[in-house]
Amino acid sequence: MTGPDAAALAIAADVRARRVSAREVTTAALARIAERDGRLRCFTHVRAEAALAEAMHIDARVAAGQDPGPLAGVPFAVKNLFDVEGLTTLAGSKIFAERPPAARDATAVAALRRAGAVLLGTLNMDEFAFGFTTENAHYGPTRNPHDPARVPGGSSGGSAAAVAAGLVPIALGSDTNGSIRVPAAFCGVFGLKPTYGRVSRAGAALFAASFDHVGPFARSVADLAAAFDAIQGADPADPVASEAPVVPASPHVGRETEGLRLAVATGHFARNATDAPLAAVARVAKALRVTKQVELPEPHRARAAAMVITASEGANLHLEDLRTRAKDFDPSTRDRFLAGALVPASVYAQAQRFRAWYRARVAELFRDVDVLLAPTTPWVAPLIGAPRTVRLDGADVIVRAHTGVFTQPLSFIGLPVISVPVTAPDALPLGVQLIAAPFREAVLFRVAARLEADGVVAAPVAG
Protein backbone atom coordinates (compact mmCIF):
# COMPACT_ATOMS: atom_id res chain seq x y z
CA MET A 1 0.00 0.00 0.00
CA THR A 2 2.66 2.49 -1.02
CA GLY A 3 1.80 2.96 -4.72
CA PRO A 4 0.35 6.12 -6.28
CA ASP A 5 -3.12 4.57 -6.52
CA ALA A 6 -3.33 3.48 -2.88
CA ALA A 7 -6.54 4.63 -1.24
CA ALA A 8 -6.29 6.57 2.00
CA LEU A 9 -8.44 4.09 3.90
CA ALA A 10 -6.42 1.13 2.59
CA ILE A 11 -3.19 2.82 3.70
CA ALA A 12 -4.62 3.50 7.15
CA ALA A 13 -5.82 -0.09 7.51
CA ASP A 14 -2.39 -1.43 6.58
CA VAL A 15 -0.53 0.98 8.86
CA ARG A 16 -2.78 0.15 11.81
CA ALA A 17 -2.33 -3.59 11.15
CA ARG A 18 1.45 -3.10 10.77
CA ARG A 19 1.40 -4.53 7.25
CA VAL A 20 3.25 -1.41 6.14
CA SER A 21 4.81 1.40 8.12
CA ALA A 22 3.78 5.04 7.90
CA ARG A 23 7.45 5.76 7.26
CA GLU A 24 7.43 3.54 4.15
CA VAL A 25 4.22 5.17 2.90
CA THR A 26 5.64 8.65 3.47
CA THR A 27 8.96 7.79 1.85
CA ALA A 28 7.19 6.48 -1.25
CA ALA A 29 4.98 9.57 -1.50
CA LEU A 30 7.98 11.90 -1.12
CA ALA A 31 9.77 9.96 -3.86
CA ARG A 32 6.76 10.42 -6.18
CA ILE A 33 6.72 14.13 -5.46
CA ALA A 34 10.46 14.38 -6.16
CA GLU A 35 9.98 12.51 -9.43
CA ARG A 36 6.88 14.24 -10.82
CA ASP A 37 6.34 17.57 -9.14
CA GLY A 38 9.19 19.40 -10.84
CA ARG A 39 7.00 19.31 -13.95
CA LEU A 40 3.52 19.49 -12.41
CA ARG A 41 4.36 22.14 -9.79
CA CYS A 42 1.58 21.19 -7.39
CA PHE A 43 3.67 21.83 -4.27
CA THR A 44 5.05 25.16 -3.13
CA HIS A 45 6.62 23.56 -0.05
CA VAL A 46 7.48 19.94 0.78
CA ARG A 47 8.13 19.24 4.45
CA ALA A 48 10.06 16.01 3.88
CA GLU A 49 11.97 15.76 7.14
CA ALA A 50 9.09 16.81 9.35
CA ALA A 51 6.72 14.43 7.57
CA LEU A 52 9.09 11.50 7.98
CA ALA A 53 9.54 12.27 11.68
CA GLU A 54 5.75 12.45 12.14
CA ALA A 55 5.28 9.19 10.23
CA MET A 56 7.78 7.46 12.50
CA HIS A 57 5.87 8.81 15.49
CA ILE A 58 2.70 7.20 14.07
CA ASP A 59 4.58 3.91 13.69
CA ALA A 60 5.80 4.14 17.28
CA ARG A 61 2.26 4.63 18.51
CA VAL A 62 1.03 1.62 16.54
CA ALA A 63 3.91 -0.45 17.90
CA ALA A 64 2.96 0.65 21.43
CA GLY A 65 -0.58 -0.61 20.91
CA GLN A 66 -2.12 2.84 20.61
CA ASP A 67 -4.63 3.91 17.96
CA PRO A 68 -3.21 6.78 15.89
CA GLY A 69 -6.58 7.45 14.28
CA PRO A 70 -8.71 6.48 11.29
CA LEU A 71 -6.27 8.09 8.81
CA ALA A 72 -3.13 6.63 10.37
CA GLY A 73 -0.14 7.26 8.14
CA VAL A 74 -2.18 8.69 5.24
CA PRO A 75 -0.18 11.32 3.34
CA PHE A 76 -2.00 14.57 2.68
CA ALA A 77 -1.27 18.12 1.54
CA VAL A 78 -3.08 21.44 1.77
CA LYS A 79 -3.64 24.51 -0.39
CA ASN A 80 -1.14 27.10 0.76
CA LEU A 81 -3.79 29.36 2.25
CA PHE A 82 -4.07 27.04 5.28
CA ASP A 83 -1.96 27.86 8.32
CA VAL A 84 0.62 25.18 9.03
CA GLU A 85 2.60 25.69 12.20
CA GLY A 86 6.09 26.91 11.36
CA LEU A 87 5.32 27.81 7.72
CA THR A 88 4.39 31.17 6.28
CA THR A 89 0.87 31.08 4.83
CA LEU A 90 1.25 32.34 1.26
CA ALA A 91 -2.31 32.29 -0.08
CA GLY A 92 -0.60 32.18 -3.46
CA SER A 93 0.84 35.65 -2.99
CA LYS A 94 4.21 37.35 -2.88
CA ILE A 95 2.88 39.83 -0.32
CA PHE A 96 2.08 37.23 2.36
CA ALA A 97 5.52 35.64 1.86
CA GLU A 98 6.84 38.51 3.99
CA ARG A 99 4.71 37.46 6.94
CA PRO A 100 6.03 35.42 9.87
CA PRO A 101 5.38 31.67 10.06
CA ALA A 102 2.01 30.55 11.41
CA ALA A 103 1.96 29.86 15.14
CA ARG A 104 -0.48 26.97 14.86
CA ASP A 105 -2.24 24.77 12.34
CA ALA A 106 -5.57 25.75 10.80
CA THR A 107 -8.44 23.88 12.46
CA ALA A 108 -8.98 21.56 9.47
CA VAL A 109 -5.27 20.78 9.15
CA ALA A 110 -5.04 20.00 12.87
CA ALA A 111 -8.10 17.75 12.58
CA LEU A 112 -6.55 15.63 9.83
CA ARG A 113 -3.32 15.34 11.77
CA ARG A 114 -5.23 14.30 14.88
CA ALA A 115 -6.80 11.55 12.76
CA GLY A 116 -3.29 10.27 12.06
CA ALA A 117 -2.71 11.75 8.60
CA VAL A 118 0.79 12.97 7.74
CA LEU A 119 1.15 16.43 6.18
CA LEU A 120 3.59 16.36 3.26
CA GLY A 121 3.42 20.01 2.27
CA THR A 122 1.53 22.95 0.88
CA LEU A 123 0.05 23.38 -2.59
CA ASN A 124 -0.13 25.99 -5.33
CA MET A 125 -3.22 28.14 -5.96
CA ASP A 126 -4.43 31.28 -7.70
CA GLU A 127 -3.31 34.34 -5.77
CA PHE A 128 -5.66 35.00 -2.85
CA ALA A 129 -7.96 32.30 -4.35
CA PHE A 130 -9.18 34.74 -7.04
CA GLY A 131 -9.08 32.54 -10.15
CA PHE A 132 -10.02 29.27 -11.83
CA THR A 133 -6.68 28.32 -13.44
CA THR A 134 -3.75 28.22 -10.94
CA GLU A 135 -1.61 30.08 -13.45
CA ASN A 136 0.21 31.78 -10.60
CA ALA A 137 2.65 34.49 -11.72
CA HIS A 138 4.76 34.23 -8.55
CA TYR A 139 5.06 30.46 -8.16
CA GLY A 140 4.46 29.29 -11.73
CA PRO A 141 1.50 27.50 -13.27
CA THR A 142 0.42 24.12 -11.95
CA ARG A 143 -0.05 21.63 -14.79
CA ASN A 144 -2.96 19.26 -15.26
CA PRO A 145 -1.72 15.66 -14.78
CA HIS A 146 -4.11 14.48 -17.54
CA ASP A 147 -2.50 16.88 -20.04
CA PRO A 148 0.41 19.01 -18.82
CA ALA A 149 -0.33 21.63 -21.50
CA ARG A 150 -3.60 22.41 -19.70
CA VAL A 151 -4.53 24.16 -16.46
CA PRO A 152 -5.68 22.07 -13.50
CA GLY A 153 -8.43 24.55 -12.71
CA GLY A 154 -8.41 26.70 -9.63
CA SER A 155 -8.10 28.20 -7.30
CA SER A 156 -7.27 24.93 -5.48
CA GLY A 157 -5.41 23.68 -8.57
CA GLY A 158 -2.40 22.30 -6.73
CA SER A 159 -4.71 20.30 -4.46
CA ALA A 160 -6.68 18.67 -7.27
CA ALA A 161 -3.60 18.01 -9.41
CA ALA A 162 -1.66 16.45 -6.51
CA VAL A 163 -4.52 14.01 -5.87
CA ALA A 164 -5.04 13.28 -9.59
CA ALA A 165 -1.33 12.55 -10.08
CA GLY A 166 -1.26 10.14 -7.14
CA LEU A 167 1.15 12.30 -5.14
CA VAL A 168 -1.24 12.20 -2.15
CA PRO A 169 -4.61 10.42 -1.75
CA ILE A 170 -6.19 13.35 0.11
CA ALA A 171 -5.81 17.13 -0.11
CA LEU A 172 -7.58 20.15 1.32
CA GLY A 173 -8.75 23.14 -0.66
CA SER A 174 -11.14 26.02 -0.36
CA ASP A 175 -14.14 26.99 -2.48
CA THR A 176 -15.65 30.48 -2.67
CA ASN A 177 -17.18 30.37 -6.14
CA GLY A 178 -16.11 26.93 -7.37
CA SER A 179 -12.47 26.65 -6.32
CA ILE A 180 -12.80 23.03 -5.16
CA ARG A 181 -15.35 21.86 -7.73
CA VAL A 182 -13.73 23.37 -10.85
CA PRO A 183 -10.27 21.83 -10.31
CA ALA A 184 -11.86 18.55 -9.19
CA ALA A 185 -13.68 18.45 -12.55
CA PHE A 186 -10.69 19.47 -14.68
CA CYS A 187 -8.37 16.98 -12.91
CA GLY A 188 -10.88 14.11 -12.76
CA VAL A 189 -11.10 13.66 -8.98
CA PHE A 190 -13.81 13.88 -6.33
CA GLY A 191 -14.18 17.24 -4.59
CA LEU A 192 -16.56 18.20 -1.80
CA LYS A 193 -17.67 21.73 -1.07
CA PRO A 194 -19.54 21.17 2.20
CA THR A 195 -22.41 23.26 3.48
CA TYR A 196 -21.31 26.78 4.40
CA GLY A 197 -20.19 26.64 8.03
CA ARG A 198 -19.95 22.82 8.19
CA VAL A 199 -16.12 22.81 8.15
CA SER A 200 -14.15 25.41 10.08
CA ARG A 201 -12.26 28.06 8.12
CA ALA A 202 -10.24 29.12 11.16
CA GLY A 203 -6.61 29.46 10.13
CA ALA A 204 -7.45 29.53 6.44
CA ALA A 205 -6.81 32.86 4.71
CA LEU A 206 -10.15 34.36 3.74
CA PHE A 207 -11.06 35.65 0.29
CA ALA A 208 -14.76 36.56 0.35
CA ALA A 209 -15.98 35.59 3.81
CA SER A 210 -19.64 35.39 2.76
CA PHE A 211 -18.86 32.37 0.58
CA ASP A 212 -15.57 30.88 1.80
CA HIS A 213 -15.73 27.13 2.38
CA VAL A 214 -13.09 24.49 3.22
CA GLY A 215 -13.30 20.97 1.81
CA PRO A 216 -11.43 17.84 0.70
CA PHE A 217 -10.35 16.18 -2.56
CA ALA A 218 -9.89 12.41 -2.99
CA ARG A 219 -9.83 9.67 -5.64
CA SER A 220 -12.61 7.62 -4.06
CA VAL A 221 -15.93 8.40 -2.39
CA ALA A 222 -14.97 6.52 0.77
CA ASP A 223 -11.74 8.50 1.10
CA LEU A 224 -13.62 11.74 0.50
CA ALA A 225 -16.06 10.80 3.26
CA ALA A 226 -13.27 9.85 5.65
CA ALA A 227 -11.52 13.18 5.09
CA PHE A 228 -14.80 15.09 5.49
CA ASP A 229 -15.66 13.24 8.69
CA ALA A 230 -12.27 14.14 10.13
CA ILE A 231 -12.77 17.87 9.52
CA GLN A 232 -16.50 18.54 9.86
CA GLY A 233 -17.98 20.05 13.00
CA ALA A 234 -18.36 23.16 15.15
CA ASP A 235 -15.46 25.50 15.92
CA PRO A 236 -15.71 28.58 18.13
CA ALA A 237 -12.69 30.01 16.27
CA ASP A 238 -14.76 30.42 13.07
CA PRO A 239 -17.64 32.88 13.42
CA VAL A 240 -19.73 31.14 10.74
CA ALA A 241 -19.03 27.56 11.88
CA SER A 242 -22.34 25.79 12.44
CA GLU A 243 -23.27 24.09 15.67
CA ALA A 244 -25.69 21.78 13.86
CA PRO A 245 -25.21 18.13 14.90
CA VAL A 246 -22.55 16.32 12.90
CA VAL A 247 -23.83 13.58 10.58
CA PRO A 248 -20.91 11.26 9.75
CA ALA A 249 -20.77 10.69 5.98
CA SER A 250 -18.78 7.46 5.94
CA PRO A 251 -21.68 5.20 7.04
CA HIS A 252 -23.65 6.47 4.03
CA VAL A 253 -21.08 5.23 1.50
CA GLY A 254 -22.68 2.11 0.03
CA ARG A 255 -26.07 2.76 1.57
CA GLU A 256 -29.20 2.33 -0.56
CA THR A 257 -30.18 5.09 -2.98
CA GLU A 258 -33.66 3.73 -3.79
CA GLY A 259 -36.34 6.21 -2.90
CA LEU A 260 -34.14 9.26 -3.20
CA ARG A 261 -35.76 12.02 -5.23
CA LEU A 262 -33.32 13.03 -7.94
CA ALA A 263 -33.60 15.72 -10.59
CA VAL A 264 -31.54 17.42 -13.27
CA ALA A 265 -31.11 21.19 -13.13
CA THR A 266 -32.32 22.68 -16.39
CA GLY A 267 -32.49 26.20 -17.87
CA HIS A 268 -29.28 28.05 -16.97
CA PHE A 269 -27.57 24.72 -16.17
CA ALA A 270 -28.45 23.21 -19.57
CA ARG A 271 -27.14 26.23 -21.54
CA ASN A 272 -23.95 28.29 -21.35
CA ALA A 273 -21.74 25.26 -22.05
CA THR A 274 -20.00 23.19 -24.69
CA ASP A 275 -21.58 19.81 -25.47
CA ALA A 276 -19.31 17.54 -23.40
CA PRO A 277 -20.30 18.70 -19.87
CA LEU A 278 -24.00 18.45 -20.75
CA ALA A 279 -23.37 14.94 -22.11
CA ALA A 280 -21.65 14.06 -18.81
CA VAL A 281 -24.75 15.15 -16.89
CA ALA A 282 -26.94 13.12 -19.24
CA ARG A 283 -24.76 10.07 -18.69
CA VAL A 284 -25.03 10.35 -14.90
CA ALA A 285 -28.76 11.05 -15.09
CA LYS A 286 -29.30 7.98 -17.24
CA ALA A 287 -27.30 5.77 -14.86
CA LEU A 288 -29.44 7.00 -11.97
CA ARG A 289 -32.64 6.79 -14.05
CA VAL A 290 -33.42 10.45 -13.41
CA THR A 291 -36.21 11.89 -15.52
CA LYS A 292 -37.36 14.84 -13.42
CA GLN A 293 -36.10 18.29 -14.33
CA VAL A 294 -36.19 21.40 -12.16
CA GLU A 295 -35.27 24.98 -12.82
CA LEU A 296 -33.60 27.11 -10.16
CA PRO A 297 -35.00 30.64 -9.88
CA GLU A 298 -32.83 33.40 -11.34
CA PRO A 299 -29.49 31.53 -11.23
CA HIS A 300 -27.87 34.07 -13.57
CA ARG A 301 -28.66 36.82 -11.08
CA ALA A 302 -27.35 34.63 -8.25
CA ARG A 303 -24.11 34.33 -10.14
CA ALA A 304 -23.99 38.07 -10.75
CA ALA A 305 -24.62 38.77 -7.07
CA ALA A 306 -21.87 36.31 -6.14
CA MET A 307 -19.48 38.19 -8.43
CA VAL A 308 -20.35 41.54 -6.86
CA ILE A 309 -20.01 40.28 -3.28
CA THR A 310 -16.78 38.40 -4.01
CA ALA A 311 -15.11 41.35 -5.68
CA SER A 312 -16.26 43.77 -2.98
CA GLU A 313 -15.24 41.65 -0.01
CA GLY A 314 -11.97 40.53 -1.62
CA ALA A 315 -11.00 44.10 -2.48
CA ASN A 316 -11.87 45.32 0.98
CA LEU A 317 -9.72 42.61 2.57
CA HIS A 318 -6.69 43.67 0.53
CA LEU A 319 -7.44 47.40 0.22
CA GLU A 320 -4.38 48.66 2.07
CA ASP A 321 -2.03 46.57 -0.05
CA LEU A 322 -3.92 47.64 -3.19
CA ARG A 323 -3.34 51.27 -2.19
CA THR A 324 0.32 50.96 -1.32
CA ARG A 325 1.76 48.08 -3.37
CA ALA A 326 -0.60 47.05 -6.16
CA LYS A 327 2.43 46.15 -8.29
CA ASP A 328 3.13 43.21 -5.96
CA PHE A 329 -0.19 41.51 -6.84
CA ASP A 330 -0.34 38.86 -9.53
CA PRO A 331 -1.31 40.69 -12.76
CA SER A 332 -4.19 38.23 -13.19
CA THR A 333 -5.84 39.25 -9.91
CA ARG A 334 -4.74 42.89 -9.60
CA ASP A 335 -7.21 44.39 -12.08
CA ARG A 336 -10.19 42.55 -10.56
CA PHE A 337 -9.25 43.42 -6.98
CA LEU A 338 -8.83 47.09 -7.93
CA ALA A 339 -12.18 47.09 -9.73
CA GLY A 340 -13.83 45.39 -6.76
CA ALA A 341 -12.88 48.34 -4.57
CA LEU A 342 -15.00 50.60 -6.80
CA VAL A 343 -18.33 48.76 -6.60
CA PRO A 344 -21.05 51.01 -5.11
CA ALA A 345 -22.13 50.01 -1.60
CA SER A 346 -25.81 49.87 -2.56
CA VAL A 347 -25.06 47.17 -5.13
CA TYR A 348 -23.26 45.09 -2.50
CA ALA A 349 -26.16 45.50 -0.07
CA GLN A 350 -28.70 44.56 -2.73
CA ALA A 351 -26.64 41.47 -3.65
CA GLN A 352 -26.69 40.35 -0.01
CA ARG A 353 -30.45 40.86 0.17
CA PHE A 354 -30.93 38.97 -3.09
CA ARG A 355 -28.97 36.12 -1.51
CA ALA A 356 -31.58 35.83 1.23
CA TRP A 357 -34.40 35.86 -1.33
CA TYR A 358 -32.70 33.21 -3.47
CA ARG A 359 -31.97 31.00 -0.46
CA ALA A 360 -35.68 30.95 0.43
CA ARG A 361 -36.76 30.08 -3.12
CA VAL A 362 -34.20 27.30 -3.51
CA ALA A 363 -35.18 25.88 -0.12
CA GLU A 364 -38.73 25.48 -1.47
CA LEU A 365 -37.36 23.55 -4.43
CA PHE A 366 -35.52 21.11 -2.15
CA ARG A 367 -38.81 20.12 -0.46
CA ASP A 368 -39.41 17.88 -3.48
CA VAL A 369 -35.84 16.98 -4.40
CA ASP A 370 -33.06 15.25 -2.47
CA VAL A 371 -30.23 15.55 -4.98
CA LEU A 372 -29.93 17.81 -7.98
CA LEU A 373 -27.52 17.18 -10.90
CA ALA A 374 -25.73 19.92 -12.83
CA PRO A 375 -22.52 20.27 -14.82
CA THR A 376 -19.50 21.49 -12.87
CA THR A 377 -17.81 23.48 -15.65
CA PRO A 378 -18.85 24.67 -19.12
CA TRP A 379 -15.82 23.04 -20.78
CA VAL A 380 -12.81 20.80 -20.24
CA ALA A 381 -9.58 22.23 -18.84
CA PRO A 382 -8.33 25.08 -21.07
CA LEU A 383 -4.76 25.23 -22.31
CA ILE A 384 -2.27 27.13 -20.14
CA GLY A 385 -2.11 30.66 -21.53
CA ALA A 386 -5.41 30.25 -23.40
CA PRO A 387 -6.98 33.37 -24.96
CA ARG A 388 -8.96 35.64 -22.65
CA THR A 389 -12.26 35.15 -24.44
CA VAL A 390 -13.94 32.32 -26.30
CA ARG A 391 -16.99 32.09 -28.58
CA LEU A 392 -19.92 30.29 -26.99
CA ASP A 393 -23.48 30.22 -28.32
CA GLY A 394 -22.58 33.03 -30.73
CA ALA A 395 -21.22 35.37 -28.06
CA ASP A 396 -17.77 36.20 -26.70
CA VAL A 397 -17.43 35.14 -23.09
CA ILE A 398 -14.53 35.72 -20.70
CA VAL A 399 -12.95 32.32 -20.06
CA ARG A 400 -11.82 32.91 -16.47
CA ALA A 401 -15.17 34.35 -15.40
CA HIS A 402 -17.45 31.98 -17.30
CA THR A 403 -15.68 28.91 -15.87
CA GLY A 404 -17.73 29.46 -12.69
CA VAL A 405 -21.08 29.79 -14.45
CA PHE A 406 -22.45 26.57 -12.89
CA THR A 407 -20.66 26.61 -9.55
CA GLN A 408 -21.28 30.20 -8.42
CA PRO A 409 -25.09 30.04 -8.12
CA LEU A 410 -24.68 27.15 -5.60
CA SER A 411 -21.86 28.33 -3.32
CA PHE A 412 -23.72 31.67 -3.27
CA ILE A 413 -26.15 30.09 -0.81
CA GLY A 414 -23.80 27.58 0.76
CA LEU A 415 -25.37 24.38 -0.60
CA PRO A 416 -23.30 21.18 -0.18
CA VAL A 417 -21.96 19.87 -3.50
CA ILE A 418 -19.79 16.93 -4.54
CA SER A 419 -18.20 17.19 -7.98
CA VAL A 420 -17.91 13.62 -9.27
CA PRO A 421 -15.44 12.80 -12.08
CA VAL A 422 -16.90 11.63 -15.39
CA THR A 423 -14.51 10.78 -18.19
CA ALA A 424 -15.55 9.69 -21.66
CA PRO A 425 -13.13 7.39 -23.54
CA ASP A 426 -10.09 9.28 -24.90
CA ALA A 427 -11.40 12.54 -23.48
CA LEU A 428 -10.33 14.94 -20.79
CA PRO A 429 -12.11 14.65 -17.42
CA LEU A 430 -15.24 16.59 -16.54
CA GLY A 431 -17.31 16.92 -13.41
CA VAL A 432 -20.97 16.61 -12.52
CA GLN A 433 -22.22 18.43 -9.45
CA LEU A 434 -24.38 16.51 -6.99
CA ILE A 435 -26.23 19.17 -4.99
CA ALA A 436 -28.32 18.86 -1.84
CA ALA A 437 -30.09 21.02 0.71
CA PRO A 438 -27.91 22.48 3.49
CA PHE A 439 -26.36 19.94 5.89
CA ARG A 440 -27.47 16.99 3.76
CA GLU A 441 -23.96 15.93 2.67
CA ALA A 442 -24.80 12.32 3.65
CA VAL A 443 -27.27 11.93 0.80
CA LEU A 444 -24.65 13.18 -1.67
CA PHE A 445 -22.25 10.49 -0.49
CA ARG A 446 -24.91 7.82 -1.04
CA VAL A 447 -25.44 8.89 -4.65
CA ALA A 448 -21.71 9.41 -5.36
CA ALA A 449 -20.92 5.94 -4.00
CA ARG A 450 -23.68 4.38 -6.12
CA LEU A 451 -22.24 6.01 -9.26
CA GLU A 452 -18.74 4.87 -8.31
CA ALA A 453 -19.91 1.29 -7.65
CA ASP A 454 -21.63 1.22 -11.03
CA GLY A 455 -18.48 2.46 -12.81
CA VAL A 456 -20.12 5.69 -13.98
CA VAL A 457 -17.63 7.88 -12.14
CA ALA A 458 -14.01 7.12 -11.33
CA ALA A 459 -10.75 8.88 -10.55
CA PRO A 460 -7.85 6.76 -11.79
CA VAL A 461 -4.35 8.16 -11.23
CA ALA A 462 -3.33 10.34 -14.18
CA GLY A 463 -0.07 10.11 -16.04
Place this chain on the structure above:
Amino acid sequence: MYSRGMSESGPGPATRVTADDVERLAAVIGLPISPADLPSVTVALNVLLSAADLVTGFPLPDDVEAAPVFRP
Protein backbone atom coordinates in the same frame (compact mmCIF):
# COMPACT_ATOMS: atom_id res chain seq x y z
CA MET B 1 -21.24 57.98 -15.50
CA TYR B 2 -23.07 54.64 -15.45
CA SER B 3 -25.11 53.81 -18.49
CA ARG B 4 -27.35 50.89 -17.81
CA GLY B 5 -27.18 47.70 -19.80
CA MET B 6 -28.62 44.29 -19.12
CA SER B 7 -27.35 40.99 -20.41
CA GLU B 8 -29.74 38.08 -20.63
CA SER B 9 -27.03 35.46 -20.54
CA GLY B 10 -25.00 36.92 -17.71
CA PRO B 11 -22.44 39.55 -16.95
CA GLY B 12 -20.44 40.43 -20.03
CA PRO B 13 -17.71 42.88 -20.94
CA ALA B 14 -19.98 45.73 -22.10
CA THR B 15 -18.28 49.13 -22.01
CA ARG B 16 -20.01 51.68 -19.78
CA VAL B 17 -17.33 53.34 -17.69
CA THR B 18 -14.19 54.77 -19.23
CA ALA B 19 -10.64 54.79 -17.92
CA ASP B 20 -11.18 58.42 -16.91
CA ASP B 21 -14.24 57.40 -14.89
CA VAL B 22 -12.23 54.69 -13.15
CA GLU B 23 -9.46 57.12 -12.28
CA ARG B 24 -11.92 59.60 -10.74
CA LEU B 25 -13.76 56.89 -8.79
CA ALA B 26 -10.51 55.48 -7.45
CA ALA B 27 -9.34 58.93 -6.38
CA VAL B 28 -12.47 59.31 -4.23
CA ILE B 29 -11.33 56.41 -2.04
CA GLY B 30 -7.62 57.23 -2.25
CA LEU B 31 -6.76 54.31 -4.48
CA PRO B 32 -3.98 55.06 -6.96
CA ILE B 33 -4.18 53.04 -10.17
CA SER B 34 -1.14 52.97 -12.42
CA PRO B 35 -1.67 54.01 -16.05
CA ALA B 36 -0.61 50.53 -17.13
CA ASP B 37 -3.40 48.94 -15.08
CA LEU B 38 -6.17 51.37 -16.05
CA PRO B 39 -7.37 49.58 -19.22
CA SER B 40 -7.75 46.17 -17.56
CA VAL B 41 -9.28 47.65 -14.38
CA THR B 42 -11.79 49.45 -16.60
CA VAL B 43 -12.72 46.19 -18.29
CA ALA B 44 -13.03 44.45 -14.92
CA LEU B 45 -15.24 47.20 -13.49
CA ASN B 46 -17.48 47.07 -16.55
CA VAL B 47 -17.92 43.34 -16.00
CA LEU B 48 -18.89 44.00 -12.38
CA LEU B 49 -21.30 46.78 -13.36
CA SER B 50 -23.01 44.45 -15.81
CA ALA B 51 -23.39 42.01 -12.93
CA ALA B 52 -24.64 44.88 -10.79
CA ASP B 53 -27.43 45.55 -13.30
CA LEU B 54 -28.63 41.96 -12.98
CA VAL B 55 -28.69 42.36 -9.20
CA THR B 56 -30.33 45.77 -8.96
CA GLY B 57 -32.66 45.07 -11.88
CA PHE B 58 -34.56 42.50 -9.84
CA PRO B 59 -37.22 43.97 -7.54
CA LEU B 60 -37.02 42.72 -3.95
CA PRO B 61 -39.71 43.20 -1.30
CA ASP B 62 -38.70 45.64 1.46
CA ASP B 63 -38.86 42.91 4.09
CA VAL B 64 -36.11 40.83 2.49
CA GLU B 65 -33.19 41.32 4.80
CA ALA B 66 -29.57 40.31 4.24
CA ALA B 67 -28.32 37.44 6.38
CA PRO B 68 -24.98 38.56 7.77
CA VAL B 69 -23.40 36.44 10.48
CA PHE B 70 -23.25 38.84 13.38
CA ARG B 71 -23.92 37.53 16.84
CA PRO B 72 -23.70 40.25 19.48
